[in-house]
Amino acid sequence: MNQAATPPSPALGLPPDGAPLPHTASTAPFEPNAVEVMTPEQERVYLASQSQLMWWKFRRHKLALVSGVVIIVIYAMAAFAEFLAPYHYTTRNTDFIRAPRxxxxxxxxxxxxxxxxxxxxxxxxxxxxxxxxxxxxxxxxxxxxxxxxxxxxxxxxxxxxxxxxxxxxxxxxFLLGSDRLGRDMLSRILYGGRISLSIGLLGVFVSFVLGVIIGGIAGYYGGKVDLVVQRLIEIVQSLPHIPLWLALAAIMPPSWSPLLVYFGITVILGLMDWTGLARAVRSKLLSLREEDYVVAAQLMGAKPARIIGLHLVPGFMSHLIASATITIPKTILGETALSFLGLGLRPPITSWGVMLNEAQNINVVALYPWLLYPVVPVILIILAFNFLGDGLRDAADPYR
Incomplete structure (x- = not known):
């Protein structure tokens, strides 16, 4: 004889017949359909965007965070050089030639x-x-x-x-002394920073565009196109950079205006630093081009340029930004080296390399050591960009 089902006792905390079991934070091993409730901290991480995750990881890298602040301060000082500098960079005080600070x-x-x-x-x-x-x-x-x-x-x-x-x-x-024409060194460093720092950004922009386009074509198409691009990259990387910089800078006509020389140096530096970025883009695209969303875009009739620019490249843009950050110091050093050797920017344009050109003579440096002060911001900005690039690279790594 079947007995009628008795409803569960409310004292046991069980639901009535037919009601679903509530989700609990702790689940027993024999409950396969139970769902574990996330803590607020876990939910915050689970729902965070990629940029938020990068920022949280980047904040842990204290040295990179300080380096980012240093870079912002240096660029702000260069941007407001006219306001911060006590003199114009061409102002001469002929009564105080090579005066100490x-x-x-x-x-x-x-x-x-x-x-x-x-x-x-x-x-x-x-x-x-x-x-x-x-x-x-x-x-x-x-x-x-x-x-x-x-x-x-x-x-x-x-x-x-x-x-x-x-x-x-x-x-x-003269807080940092004066040069051979009686010009204030501090004012010239502030004005020169605008040229040197902007060349670094523009040069990286040129190499960034070339690297994404050439590396994207090689990674997307593969086959013979990839083979040709790889051989081209190997040829460019096998060339000694400094002699090639010197040769390209030497062929610029002396009659060019300072503005044309500025853009010429920028293009030269950008043409030499795109190979590493192109290889990074090519390797990423080779692994992403077989993804389902890429195949779906191809079936919908999207052109290769659209697929590369709107679907593939944004997927690893964080890695590209980190690579570009590490490349900027190389461009700044390239401009400084060319101008130091007299084959880069020329007066009346002033940059840190142009200022260091006056410190080639060891006797002059021994008598007037403050002429080497422009090397200090060069060292600071190079170290800051390297530490910032390390922090961005670690923050963009999805496996960390």
């Missing part, structure tokens, strides 16, 4: 005066015909901040004369 003081004879410098008095040493400068500590000269100074055109567009710091009234301000 002036130190900034706060106290004079025990009294607080704020930021000030002591003036120089110049005399000519008749024994070695060298200009010597003595510090006159009896006349402190206060610095002026957010003041009106030399006229300039911001980015050669907007006229202005507002400076962050100006020389004292009737005095000079």
């Amino acid at each position: 002036q130190e900034v003081h706060l106290f004079h004879e025990g009294r607080f005066l704020g930021p000030f410098v002591y003036p120089y008095t110049q005399r000519l040493n008749m024994e070695n015909l060298k200009r010597e400068y003595d510090v006159d500590r009896s006349r402190p000269q206060p610095l002026r901040f957010f003041c009106r100074g030399e006229e300039y055109r911001f980015w050669n567009l907007i006229p202005g004369n507002l400076h962050f710091v100006c020389p004292p009234e009737g005095g000079t301000l």
Whole structure:
């Protein structure tokens, strides 16, 4: 005789007949259909986008984070060089040729005066015909901040004369010394940074475009096209870069304007650094071209350029950005080397390489060591970009 089914006791916490079992955070081994509930932290990671995951991993790389801040500060200083520089980069002080740097003081004879410098008095040493400068500590000269100074055109567009710091009234301000024409080294470093840093970005843009296009064609089509591209890359990589840079820079006509020389150097540097990026793009496309979404795009009639540009390349754009970040310092070093050897940019354009061209003579460096100050921002920006590239590469790695 069958007994009627009795409803479960509410005290046992069981649902009535026919109701689904609730999901619990802990599941027994014999419950195959049970679903584990994610914690809020796990759900946050599961629902995060690729850019959010990269940012969270990048923040753990403290050195890369600091390097990114340093790069932003250096580029901001170069962008606002007219405002930050006390002089224009062409301004000459013929009475203070190769003057040493002036130190900034706060106290004079025990009294607080704020930021000030002591003036120089110049005399000519008749024994070695060298200009010597003595510090006159009896006349402190206060610095002026957010003041009106030399006229300039911001980015050669907007006229202005507002400076962050100006020389004292009737005095000079050489925080990093002056060069052989009496020009302020700090002002020239700020203006020169704009040229050197922009060449790095433009050169990487040229190599980035060439690498994506040529590597994308090789990886998408494969076969004989890939074979030809690979041999071309090997030929370019086998050429010694420095002699080739020198040869290409030497064939530029001397009659070219500084602007044409600038773009010529940029193209030369970009043409030499696309091979590594092209190989990275080619290897990625070889592994992605057989994916289902690529086949679906082909069946819908999408052209190869659309498939490469809109479907394949965005899938590993993070790796391309990391590779481009590591390539920028090479371009900056290339411009510095060419200008240092006198085959790159030429005056009146100023860059860090052009400024270091004056430090070729060891005797000049021994007597005037401040002429080597432009190498300091070169080292800082190279190290910062390398550390930033390492951090971006680790953050973009999906297996970390």
